[in-house]
Amino acid sequence: xxxxxxxxxxxxxxxxxxxxxxxxxxxxxxxxxxxxxxxxxxxxxxxxxxxxxxxxxxxxxxxxxxxxxxxxxxxxxxxxxxxxxxxxxxxxxxxxxxxxxxxxxxxxxxxxxxxxxxxxxxxxxxxxxxxxxxxxxxxxxxxxxxxxxxxxxxxxxxxxx
Amino acid sequence: xxxxxxxxxxxxxxxxxxxxxxxxxxxxxxxxxxxxxxxxxxxxxxxxxxxxxxxxxxxxxxxxxxxxxxxxxxxxxxxxxxxxxxxxxxxxxxxxxxxxxxxxxxxxxxxxxxxxxxxxxxxxxxxxxxxxxxxxxxxxxxxxxxxxxxxxxxxxxxxxx
Numbered sequence: 001x002x003x004x005x006x007x008x009x010x011x012x013x014x015x016x017x018x019x020x021x022x023x024x025x026x027x028x029x030x031x032x033x034x035x036x037x038x039x040x041x042x043x044x045x046x047x048x049x050x051x052x053x054x055x056x057x058x059x060x061x062x063x064x065x066x067x068x069x070x071x072x073x074x075x076x077x078x079x080x081x082x083x084x085x086x087x088x089x090x091x092x093x094x095x096x097x098x099x100x101x102x103x104x105x106x107x108x109x110x111x112x113x114x115x116x117x118x119x120x121x122x123x124x125x126x127x128x129x130x131x132x133x134x135x136x137x138x139x140x141x142x143x144x145x146x147x148x149x150x151x152x153x154x155x156x157x158x159x160x161x
Numbered sequence: 162x163x164x165x166x167x168x169x170x171x172x173x174x175x176x177x178x179x180x181x182x183x184x185x186x187x188x189x190x191x192x193x194x195x196x197x198x199x200x201x202x203x204x205x206x207x208x209x210x211x212x213x214x215x216x217x218x219x220x221x222x223x224x225x226x227x228x229x230x231x232x233x234x235x236x237x238x239x240x241x242x243x244x245x246x247x248x249x250x251x252x253x254x255x256x257x258x259x260x261x262x263x264x265x266x267x268x269x270x271x272x273x274x275x276x277x278x279x280x281x282x283x284x285x286x287x288x289x290x291x292x293x294x295x296x297x298x299x300x301x302x303x304x305x306x307x308x309x310x311x312x313x314x315x316x317x318x319x320x321x322x
Binding site: 025030031035071073092096098106114116119125140142144146 | 234272282
């Protein structure tokens with residue numbers, strides 16, 4: 001692996017040695033309604049690092065069942081008033097909103113995003129997604145399968161916007 | 162590049178030498194309604210090979226603007242009675258339905274898929290998507306950025322299902 005990049009499965013554990021033993025086969029993840037998919041578990045957004053986030057859940061739809069894709073497809077959902085970590089990393093994000101609306105901070109700029117808006121966050125760009133609204137804010141986030149660990153970005157003021 | 166894999170931009174032209182000169186920067190592709198995005202052009206599904214498909218359009222949302230992701234995000238839409246090529250290739254597909262419903266044939270199996278159903282098509286699996294219904298059938302298709310060229314699969318009978 002070049003550039004000291006570690007492999008993260010599910011956006012958190014470095015698994016440079018462990019390899020999935022699951023079968024690489026064609027598979028349907030049927031949508032069950034309410035932003036849940038059959039065969040996909042609902043998890044915490046992160047289990048490592050400091051608690052610089054709130055009210056976020058994650059579902060890894062593609063990337064934890066033995067697939068050989070060079071990318072992972074996840075669904076994240078931020079409850080009202082919730083927010084993800086303000087962080088940066090070398091890997092890119094592609095975010096596609098499918099539920100509600102929310103905001104994304106990239107560097108010092110804030111953008112409101114809603115249904116099917118798609119944002120590409122380039123390498124090393126500090127970013128945070130958050131939900132100042134009353135309804136859940138849900139989005140797909142696609143990332144490279146092999147990616148570096150996010151680094152928290154310090155915020156000078158208390159505001160998150 | 163290993164395994165004699167060629168790089169295809171937009172699922173068609175081999176561009177192993179040519180590299181995008183576009184800037185790799187954070188960018189929002191605002192949804193304009195009617196399954197169109199600002200800054201994304203609507204293209205033919207394919208411009209090469211035999212005409213073994215019908216009534217399909219394509220939009221490359223992520224992958225043709227200088228992004229460094231190891232994947233591309235495209236939106237395809239199949240009009241009523243339309244179908245994609247029946248083909249196989251080494252790279253995988255991840256398909257997420259966002260408009261209408263349709264069918265996917267994988268090997269000799271046919272599956273009906275609708276809103277937010279997600280299907281992973283594993284390497285070298287013959288597949289075709291088609292729309293036997295009266296409304297447009299639209300879906301995201303995520304693929305590795307570096308991928309091999311699809312090969313048509315011969316169909317013994319005339320039926321596509």
